[in-house]
Amino acid sequence: MRWNILIIIENSAININDSRLKLSNYTDELNKMFRDYISQKIFDSSYYSNKANQKAEEIFKMVIYRNDKTILSYPPSAGENLLGISIGKKTSNLIKLYSTCIMLTLGKLAECVVIDECKSNLDYNIILINIALLKKGNVFEKIVDFPYNDYVAFSPSHKYLFYLENGVLILKKVPDRNANHETKDIGWCKKENTASQLRVNIPELDYIGNAKIQVKVSLAPSKLILDKYYSTPVIVFNLSGDDTEIEDLLDKYPYHAIFDAKNIVPEMAQKVENYFRVLISEVFKYDSHLNINEHVINDEELEYLFRTPVNKLIENEQFSFSGIIELIKKHGKAIEIST
Numbered sequence: 001m002r003w004n005i006l007i008i009i010e011n012s013a014i015n016i017n018d019s020r021l022k023l024s025n026y027t028d029e030l031n032k033m034f035r036d037y038i039s040q041k042i043f044d045s046s047y048y049s050n051k052a053n054q055k056a057e058e059i060f061k062m063v064i065y066r067n068d069k070t071i072l073s074y075p076p077s078a079g080e081n082l083l084g085i086s087i088g089k090k091t092s093n094l095i096k097l098y099s100t101c102i103m104l105t106l107g108k109l110a111e112c113v114v115i116d117e118c119k120s121n122l123d124y125n126i127i128l129i130n131i132a133l134l135k136k137g138n139v140f141e142k143i144v145d146f147p148y149n150d151y152v153a154f155s156p157s158h159k160y161l162f163y164l165e166n167g168v169l170i171l172k173k174v175p176d177r178n179a180n181h182e183t184k185d186i187g188w189c190k191k192e193n194t195a196s197q198l199r200v201n202i203p204e205l206d207y208i209g210n211a212k213i214q215v216k217v218s219l220a221p222s223k224l225i226l227d228k229y230y231s232t233p234v235i236v237f238n239l240s241g242d243d244t245e246i247e248d249l250l251d252k253y254p255y256h257a258i259f260d261a262k263n264i265v266p267e268m269a270q271k272v273e274n275y276f277r278v279l280i281s282e283v284f285k286y287d288s289h290l291n292i293n294e295h296v297i298n299d300e301e302l303e304y305l306f307r308t309p310v311n312k313l314i315e316n317e318q319f320s321f322s323g324i325i326e327l328i329k330k331h332g333k334a335i336e337i338s339t
Contacts, residue, residue, distance in 0.1 A: 030105065030108060030109065031282070033105070034101070034105045034279065034282065035282075037101050037104070037105070038098075038101050038283060041097055041100070041101055042094065042097050042098065042101065045093075045094075045097060047089075047090045047093040047094055047097070048090070048094065049090055051090075052088060052090035052091040052094050053094060055085055055086075055087070055088075055091040056091055056094040056095050056098060057284050058085055059071055059076070059082065059085065059091075059095055060095075060098065060280050060283070060284055061284075062082075062083065063280060064277060064280055064281070067241070069219055069239055069240055069241055070240070070241075070242075071095075072095070072099045072219050073219040073220040073240050073242075074220065075092065075095045075096050075099065076092060076095065077092055078091075078092045080092075098283060099219070101283075102276070102279045102280060102283070103217060103218070103219065105279055106217050106272065106275060106276055106279060107215065107216070107217045109272065109275045110215050110217045110237050110272045110275075111155055111157075111186060111215050112155075113268055113271050113272055113275075114128065114153070114186055114213075114215055114235065114268060115153045115154065115155060115186060117265060117267070117268050118152075118153035119152065119153065119162070119163050119164070122148065122149060124265050124268070125148055125149075125151070125153065126142055126148050127139055127140055127264060127265065128153070128186075128213060128235075128264075128265075129146075129148055129151060129188060129198065129211070130142075130143065131213055131233045131235070131257070131259060131264070132186075132187075132188065132198065132200065132211040132212055132213050132233060133198070133200050133211050134200060134202060134233065134257060139264075150190050150191060150192070151188040151189065151190060151191070151198055152188065152189060152190075152191050153186055153187070153188050154174050154175070154186070154187060154188070154189060154194075155174070155185070155186055155187075156174060156175075156176050156177055156185065156187070157177075158174050158177075159173070159174060159177065160172065160173060160174060161173075161174050161189075161194070163191065165191070170191070172194050173194070174194070175189050175194045175195055175197060176197075185212045185213070185214055185232070186212060186213050186214075186215060187210050187211065187212040188211065197210045197211075198210065198211040199211060202231060207231055209231075212232055213232065213233050213234070213235055214229050214232050214233070214234045214235070215234075215235050215237070216234055216235070216236045216237065217236075217237040217239065217272060218236065218237070218238065218239065218240070218245075219239050219240050220240060220245060221236050221238050221240065221245040221246055221248075221249045222244075222245045222246075222248035222249050222252065224236070224249060226249075226252075226253050226256055226258070229256060230255070230256060232257075233257035233258070233259065234256065234257065234258045234259070235259050235261050235264065236249065236258060236259065236260055236261060237261045237269060237272045237273075238260055238261070238262070239272075239273065239276055243260075246258075246260045
């Protein structure tokens with residue numbers, strides 16, 4: 001039996017089996033942005049040379065194979081010797097440029113991971129809404145009689161919000177959309193009325209506003225500058241592997257609401273960690289050499305991305321128009337629509 005999906009756009013339904021809308025997976029779009037950014041920032045850089053790039057590639061191999069992310073947390077400076085590799089000025093700057101490209105893209109992916117987890121798992125949605133509401137006490141416990149299931153997570157940087165409701169894929173325009181939104185605030189609005197956003201009241205600050213969380217992905221969380229997030233909880237994806245980084249950040253901002261992602265939703269933190277490796281493999285074409293079992297850990301989507309060249313992803317039926325329905329059914333993930 002064919003699984004029939006309707007897309008609801010502002011109270012009108014479109015059957016995507018008959019629609020001529022072009023469907024594209026969000027990761028395909030993000031990958032294109034990533035490649036364009038890499039090309040602009042690195043290959044056109046005055047610091048780029050084949051020799052320096054080969055050295056930078058060796059450094060990133062250490063990150064993948066040795067799992068030594070401290071190399072990127074505190075990048076080597078010109079004149080240093082790192083495990084037999086002499087670091088020159090160009091190599092040092094290329095490492096920093098690559099790291100910046102990867103981390104900026106990873107921040108966007110982390111935002112999508114958080115939103116997807118909220119949509120696919122009510123328990124996660126409850127936890128993150130509690131955090132956004134600055135709930136006192138245990139954020140894992142429900143607020144009595146609060147209508148969690150009425151709210152869907154969204155980002156103002158996205159054009160649409162998606163959610164599945166009784167086997168129907170609902171698509172609506174994002175409220176307060178800002179295409180240039182770069183700070184990765186995530187908010188919630190009512191499914192039935194997107195203009196009605198989740199609100200928070202902070203009497204101590206004489207503040208009433210939209211409830212939201214801020215997502216940060218960092219190789220060195222202790223260096224994050226969070227001064228402007230006094231009233232906004234921050235979820236930190238700590239890629240350093242060093243818990244003292246978060247401890248130092250908490251000491252730095254004792255009155256902020258800061259949460260380590262792995263202590264909130266471990267699966268969410270693991271996905272972001274895996275995407276970090278995906279992006280490095282994309283830059284340096286390591287996909288055929290990675291230990292899939294070790295790094296992907298039963299994640300079929302990530303394994304597929306690792307094993308499949310980017311130009312083959314679109315050709316594969318999993319990402320074709322005919323196969324997109326089963327993909328949604330299996331994973332319940334958001335898709336992007338473009339004209």
